[in-house]
Amino acid sequence: MDTEDLEWETVDTEIDYSCPGFDIRLDSVQFPDGSDGEYHYVDKPGAVVILPFTPQGHVVVIDEWRQAVDHVNRGLPAGTIETDTDGDVEATAARELREETGYVAGSFEHLTTVEPSNGVTNSVHHHFVATDCEPAASQNLDHNEDIQVATTEFDDLLAGILDGDITDARTAVSVMQYAMAHSVAEWLGVTGLREPALDHAQVWNMMGVSFG
Amino acid sequence: MDTEDLEWETVDTEIDYSCPGFDIRLDSVQFPDGSDGEYHYVDKPGAVVILPFTPQGHVVVIDEWRQAVDHVNRGLPAGTIETDTDGDVEATAARELREETGYVAGSFEHLTTVEPSNGVTNSVHHHFVATDCEPAASQNLDHNEDIQVATTEFDDLLAGILDGDITDARTAVSVMQYAMAHSVAEWLGVTGLREPALDHAQVWNMMGVSFG
Numbered sequence: 001m002d003t004e005d006l007e008w009e010t011v012d013t014e015i016d017y018s019c020p021g022f023d024i025r026l027d028s029v030q031f032p033d034g035s036d037g038e039y040h041y042v043d044k045p046g047a048v049v050i051l052p053f054t055p056q057g058h059v060v061v062i063d064e065w066r067q068a069v070d071h072v073n074r075g076l077p078a079g080t081i082e083t084d085t086d087g088d089v090e091a092t093a094a095r096e097l098r099e100e101t102g103y104v105a106g107s108f109e110h111l112t113t114v115e116p117s118n119g120v121t122n123s124v125h126h127h128f129v130a131t132d133c134e135p136a137a138s139q140n141l142d143h144n145e146d147i148q149v150a151t152t153e154f155d156d157l158l159a160g161i162l163d164g165d166i167t168d169a170r171t172a173v174s175v176m177q178y179a180m181a182h183s184v185a186e187w188l189g190v191t192g193l194r195e196p197a198l199d200h201a202q203v204w205n206m207m208g209v210s211f212g
Numbered sequence: 213m214d215t216e217d218l219e220w221e222t223v224d225t226e227i228d229y230s231c232p233g234f235d236i237r238l239d240s241v242q243f244p245d246g247s248d249g250e251y252h253y254v255d256k257p258g259a260v261v262i263l264p265f266t267p268q269g270h271v272v273v274i275d276e277w278r279q280a281v282d283h284v285n286r287g288l289p290a291g292t293i294e295t296d297t298d299g300d301v302e303a304t305a306a307r308e309l310r311e312e313t314g315y316v317a318g319s320f321e322h323l324t325t326v327e328p329s330n331g332v333t334n335s336v337h338h339h340f341v342a343t344d345c346e347p348a349a350s351q352n353l354d355h356n357e358d359i360q361v362a363t364t365e366f367d368d369l370l371a372g373i374l375d376g377d378i379t380d381a382r383t384a385v386s387v388m389q390y391a392m393a394h395s396v397a398e399w400l401g402v403t404g405l406r407e408p409a410l411d412h413a414q415v416w417n418m419m420g421v422s423f424g
Contacts, residue, residue, distance in 0.1 A: 003284040006277045006358045017229045019236060019252035022332065024229065027279055032358050040231035041280035042254055044332065065218045067239055068253035068334040069327055072215045078331075114381040115281055117328045117335070119290075120234065120254065122280040125381070146218045146244050162392060169326040169337065169385055176388040180374060 005032055008039075016040065021080075022121075042121035048093040049078040051111065051174045052103055052130040058151040060101050060133055065146055074160075075168035076175075077101050078125075093128045099140045101149045106132025112177050116169065127174045154179075217244055220251075228252065233292075234333075254333035260305040261290040263323065263386045264315055264342040270363040272313050272345055277358055286372075287380035288387075289313050290337075305340045311352045313361045318344025324389050328381065339386045366391075 009030040017024035025043040030036055052060040059076075066073045079096030081089060090108045097103055111127040141147060157175050160166035221242040229236040237255040242248055264272040271288075278285045291308030293301065302320045309315055323339040353359060369387050372378035 003275050003360060006275060006284050006360060008277050008279055008358075010279075010282075016231070017236065019228070019238075020250075021252065024231060024236065026231075029279060038232075039279045040233065042332065063215050063218060065220050065244075066327075066330045067220055067222075067241060067251045068332065069330045069336075070222075070334075072218050073327075073330055112376055112384075113379065114384055115278075115285075115379050116381045117333070118278045118281045118285055118380060120256065120280065120335075121329070121332070122282075123329075123332075124281075124379075146220075148215060148218060162389065164324055167325065167327050167336075168330060169328045169381060172324075172326055172389070173381055173384055176392060177374065177384070180388060180391065 007032065011036070015043070022123075025122075042123070044080075044121055044123040046081045046089070046124045046126060047078055048081065048089060048096055049076050049125050049127045049170045049174050050093050050097045050105075050108075050130050051076055051127065051178055052097055052101070052105060052133040053154075054103075054133050054151060057154070059154050059157055060097075060103050061150050061152050061157065062100055063148040063150065073168050074166055075171040078170055081126075089126050090128065093126070093130065097130060097133070098137055099142075100145070100147055101133075102135050102137045102139050103130075103133040103149075104136040105130035106134075111174060111181075114173055125170055125173070127170075127177065129178060219244065223248070227255070234335075237334075254335070256292075256333055256335040258293045258301070258336040258338060259290055260293065260301060260308055261288050261337050261339045261382045261386050262305050262309045262317075262320075262342050263288055263339065263390055264309055264313070264317060264345040265366075266315075266345050266363060269366070271366050271369055272309075272315050273362050273364050273369065274312055275360040275362065285380050286378055287383035290382055293338075301338050302340065305338070305342065309342060309345070310349055311354075312357070312359055314347050314349045314351045315342075315345040315361075316348040317342035318346075323386060323393075326385055337382055337385070339382075339389065341390060 010027050012028040014026055015023045016026040022042050022044040025041055027039045029039055062077050063072050063074050077097050077100040081092050093108055109129045111129050113124055113126045116125050158179055161172045161175055222239050224240040226238055227235045228238040234254050234256040239251045241251055274289050275284050275286050289309050289312040293304050305320055321341045323341050325336055325338045328337050370391055373384045373387055
């Protein structure tokens with residue numbers, strides 16, 4: 001069976017509900033067997049997640065109240081793409097870093113783009129590594145944002161994720177992806193982030209690791 | 213400033229919208245500065261994500277249409293916790309693995325629990341590693357599920373994530389977390405998954421890796 005046989009046809013689409021931050025979209029669809037149905041999902045702009053390093057190699061993190069999960073979340077700065085920066089996601093990353101932390105980066109590099117929960121929402125998260133981040137402005141927070149800025153060791157952040165103390169999946173994706181790219185790069189004596197063309201299976205074999 | 217100063221007080225809460233799969237909850241809140249406000253979020257049960265290994269060390273994956281992102285998604289089997297298995301998340305993992313893939317596992321081990329997008333939803337993802345998975349039943353899919361089952365090499369799955377070909381963040385979290393735990397375990401000569409008590413900073417130093 002080819003994966004084309006899995007596709008649904010969208011017959012109609014409408015916004016069924018709106019609230020600050022997102023809409024609920026209702027699609028009328030035709031399933032592969034020809035029957036009709038409906039599908040509801042969260043229609044939300046993409047977001048950026050920034051892994052910001054200071055010149056000393058520390059990571060700038062934020063502690064922020066998360067009403068949906070009823071606790072303070074330690075994680076990376078992040079924010080939603082707004083219309084004024086559409087088409088320039090790196091500019092969104094620079095703006096959100098500055099607004100949420102007051103830090104300004106020397107440079108940004110795209111790390112990965114993922115779908116955080118594609119069974120429920122069309123939103124995507126664009127992850128960036130920001131280097132040479134220096135405090136250069138005050139925070140400029142939205143009305144309902146209360147954010148405390150801190151710096152931490154990368155190793156502590158990674159340990160928090162692997163131990164389960166840090167539960168924010170956006171932060172986990174950024175930090176683990178960077179750690180794996182970086183460790184592979186170190187292993188190969190490569191400076192900076194790994195080139196996508198590297199053969200991972202070969203690299204893991206070189207590390208003496210077999211899975212399963 | 214202590215992180216207690218970041219907390220919001222929930223004054224009232226209600227369901228503002230309902231559709232199959234989730235509700236929208238509207239909380240009336242008081243911000244730390246004493247002002248009042250509202251917060252809308254997706255109220256959704258937790259879910260399980262399963263990283264299933266066959267006795268031959270292959271990973272059982274699924275290809276599935278994702279209407280919200282308009283493409284076929286390659287990723288790990290996953291599913292929502294239902295009332296009948298509340299309190300036994302491992303039973304949910306076993307059920308979803310069986311229903312979506314037809315495979316039955318020899319054993320399950322909890323890998324991590326994360327919040328996929330805690331600015332938008334209270335849902336959590338419980339990740340499990342399933343070992344000794346064998347085809348033992350037919351799929352038993354929900355009405356709107358069309359799922360194609362395949363097996364793949366773990367290395368190929370990891371490479372797909374690091375290269376950006378696999379965009380499903382749930383799969384990325386499971387696979388990278390397992391890879392890091394497993395590689396550290398291999399490095400230390402430990403059999404099976406890493407014990408949480410290990411000192412990651414020390415392990416990374418042993419690997420000659422410094423970050424930032």
